Amino acid sequence: xxxxxxxxxxxxxxxxxxxxxxxxxxxxxxxxxxxxxxxxxxxxxxxxxxxxxxxxxxxxxxxxxxxxxxxxxxxxxxxxxxx
Numbered sequence: 325x326x327x328x329x330x331x332x333x334x335x336x337x338x339x340x341x342x343x344x345x346x347x348x349x350x351x352x353x354x355x356x357x358x359x360x361x362x363x364x365x366x367x368x369x370x371x372x373x374x375x376x377x378x379x380x381x382x383x384x385x386x387x388x389x390x391x392x393x394x395x396x397x398x399x400x401x402x403x404x405x406x407x
Contacts, residue, residue, distance in 0.1 A: 384391035
């Protein structure tokens, strides 16, 4: 395939090159996609943190001795922390 074929046929380019060839026309769509993806990322992060918190609570209920030891270590860390 010659270089001239790539210039003449945008379908022969890679996906990134094809996007670059579209130019500024897709810039407004990219901003909206970025906002949507940002909102989606925040929703996914919130869901993940809820599930993580739930898993930690379950682990604490299932392993009370380990949970108590972890609380004691955290309290000791906070007592010895210097401002």
